[in-house]
Each structure stands twice: as structure tokens, then as C-alpha cells.
Amino acid sequence: MSSGAPAFPRGPRTASERAYLRAGLPSLYRDPGSFAMGFVGGLEEVLDPIVAMLDNLHAHLDPGLAPPALLGAIASWLGLRFDETVGVDERRELVRRAIDLAPQFAEQPGEPKRRGRKGGVIRQRGTKAGLELVLQLSFPDLELAVQDDGVAAASTDPRESPRPSPRTFSVTWSPKTPPSARQRQAIDRIVRDMKPAGVRYRPPGPSAT
Structure with missing residues (x-):
């Protein structure tokens, strides 16, 4: 009689269930009651948790399924750091978007355009668009905007080399x-971490409108 509960697919069998090592023994030692089968079967049970982890390694590295403690490690591999105020769901989305358009996955000249791709964190890191993306993913309930004053310098004298003031x-x-006071501090930390070294930063404030 069906209980009406949804049926979930069974995970991979353990090493001992699959006779992971016993199946490789010569037929001479495969007597079910032999010492060799019992000894190797015990080793399989020791290997069960290790093999189970390897069988499910893809899930541990999936941003949507990875344990929260592992998200930080994945982010560090991609050059990202989480602020302590950012929630787990937002962290998963940050890693997911970072992976989607990491440089090694960027479209190459002559390749057909991939469909369904969204702008990623890594490829836009240090730009106005990249900062806005990180802030949007970190604080989805806030309406934040990044202003880039963009500076340029020119001279009519070819011997002069004018130096523009740093961008801000x-x-x-x-x-x-x-945002709350704690969120403002988090915004400040995130921007200072993501901006280029030669760009100045003005602390956050309310928009004029």
C-alpha cells in the first residue's frame, strides 16, 4: 500500500554493498565463508564513508547543494570572499554566478553565442557593473547603485603627460x-575588496532622488 510520500531516487550503493574489493579477488578466495572474504569485506566497510564521499563529490561542489562550510572554500578558489552579513542563499547565488561566466567559460571569438547565460562576477570584477552585480546578489532587498565618476586628461602639448585624478x-x-548600519559597513567592505587598487571609494550614502 502506497503511503503517498514522494519517491526519491536511491543514492549510490556503498562499497560493501557493491563488493567493491571482494569482486576483484581471484575465484580461489571467493568462498563466502572464507577468511579472505570476511577480511576484505571488513575493509570494504571501512571504505564505505570514503567511497560515499567520492560518489557524491559532484554534489559537494555544486553551489546549490554544497554544505555552507564548503561554499567559502569554493568562493576562495574563484577569488571571492563572503561578507559575514551575507546569507547562505545569497552566497550560493554569488558562487553560481561567478562560475557561470568565469574567464575559462567565456565565449571565444568565432564560437556561437551561448543562450541563457547571465553576467558573471569574475569577468566583471573591478567594474561598475561587477560591483552592482555583487551588491545586488548580496543585498537583494536593497536598491543600490554604483556611481563611477570616470576621469580623463588631455593636453595640447605633446611634451606634457597630464595625470588625471584617480577615479572614484x-x-x-x-x-x-x-540599509542598516551593519549593512552599510558590509557594503563598504565589499566595495573596498572588489574595486581596483588605483580607484578611490566614497562611503555609501542616500541617492539624491
Whole structure:
């Protein structure tokens, strides 16, 4: 009689269930009651947790399924750091978007355009668009915008080499959804971590409108 509960697919069998080592023994030692079969069967049970981890390694590295403690390690491999105020769901989305368009997965000249791809964190790191993406994924309930004053310098004298003042990033938020003091500190940390070294940063403030 069916209980009505959804049926979930069974995971891979353990090493001992598959006779992981016993199946490789010569037929001379495969007598079910022999010492060799019992001894090797005991070794299989020792290997069960290790083999189970290897069988499910893909799930441990999937941003949507990875244990929260492992998300930080995956992010560090991609050059990302989580702020302590960012929730687990937001962290998963940050890693997912970082992986989607990491440089090694970027479209190459002559390749057909991939469908369904969204802008990624790594390829846009250090840009206005990249900062806005990280802030949007980290604080989905806030309306944040990044301003880039963009500077340039020119001279009519070819012997002169004018030096423009450094660019400056600033962050503004909508008065409708002001961030808390803790969130403002987190925004400050994230931008300072993601911006290029030669770019200045103005602390966040409310937008003019």
C-alpha cells in the first residue's frame, strides 16, 4: 500500500554493498565463508564513508547543494570572499554566478553565442557593473547603485603627460529601502575588496532622488 510520500531516487550503493574489493579477488578466495572474504569485506566497510564521499563529490561542489562550510572554500578558489552579513542563499547565488561566466567559460571569438547565460562576477570584477552585480546578489532587498565618476586628461602639448585624478566609486541607495548600519559597513567592505587598487571609494550614502 502506497503511503503517498514522494519517491526519491536511491543514492549510490556503498562499497560493501557493491563488493567493491571482494569482486576483484581471484575465484580461489571467493568462498563466502572464507577468511579472505570476511577480511576484505571488513575493509570494504571501512571504505564505505570514503567511497560515499567520492560518489557524491559532484554534489559537494555544486553551489546549490554544497554544505555552507564548503561554499567559502569554493568562493576562495574563484577569488571571492563572503561578507559575514551575507546569507547562505545569497552566497550560493554569488558562487553560481561567478562560475557561470568565469574567464575559462567565456565565449571565444568565432564560437556561437551561448543562450541563457547571465553576467558573471569574475569577468566583471573591478567594474561598475561587477560591483552592482555583487551588491545586488548580496543585498537583494536593497536598491543600490554604483556611481563611477570616470576621469580623463588631455593636453595640447605633446611634451606634457597630464595625470588625471584617480577615479572614484560611490554607492547610493534608495530612500525607500535604506540599509542598516551593519549593512552599510558590509557594503563598504565589499566595495573596498572588489574595486581596483588605483580607484578611490566614497562611503555609501542616500541617492539624491
